[in-house]
Amino acid sequence: AQSVTQPDIHITVSEGASLELRCNYSYGATPYLFWYVQSPGQGLQLLLKYFSGDTLVQGIKGFEAEFKRSQSSFNLRKPSVHWSDAAEYFCAVGWGGATNKLIFGTGTLLAVQP
C-alpha cells in the first residue's frame, strides 16, 4: 500500500540556518510528489511539486526539493530560514487514475529560533 513517512515530528532551527525536512514514500511506481505548508489555523498551501524530469524542483518562498528514486525520498530544503517559515510541513504522494488522490505524511512542525 502507498504510504508517506516524515520521520521528524518536530524540528527547531535558528533563523538564517539551513533547513532540510525529510520525506520517504512507498509506492510501486514514480508518484507525483508534493510539499504543503500549513500555518496555524489555516489550510494547506502548496509549496512545490514533482511529476517528472529534473529531480530538483523549485517552489515558492525559496524552498526546493530533490527527488531521489533510489532512496524513495523527496526532501525539502531551504538555504536560509526566516522566522516566518515557522509552520507545519506536509509531504504528500499522489497518483492519477479515475480520481486523483493524495496521501499525506503526518507532518513536521518547524520552530524558528531568533
Next chain:
Amino acid sequence: ETGVTQTPRHLVMGMTNKKSLKCEQHLGHNAMYWYKQSAKKPLELMFVYNFKEQTENNSVPSRFSPECPNSSHLFLHLHTLQPEDSALYLCASSQEGGQFEGYTFGSGTRLTVV
C-alpha cells in the same frame, strides 16, 4: 472571491445540534474533497466527489453527511456529533483529467463539539 472558500471559520455546536459546513471553489475544478485534521493525527480523507458524484467514502460515520449539488459547491451536514469529532475540517478541490496538479485547500472550519 478566488480559490477555495470555507464557511464558517469557527463553529461550536452541542451534541444534539444540526449544522452544515460549506465549501465553494472558484477554480473551475471538477473534484472536491473533505478532510478531517485532528491534533497529533494524520490528515484523514473523508469524502471524494468527482463531477458531483461521490466516488469515495472512507468509512465515515453516518452523522457526517456530504452533499455536492454542483462542481463548485460542497457541503458537510453534521448531526448528533460526538466530542471526538472536534477537529479542523478542510475542503479541497482539484482538476481531474490531464496532469494532476495537486489539491487546492480552503482555510478550514474549526469545529468544537461540546
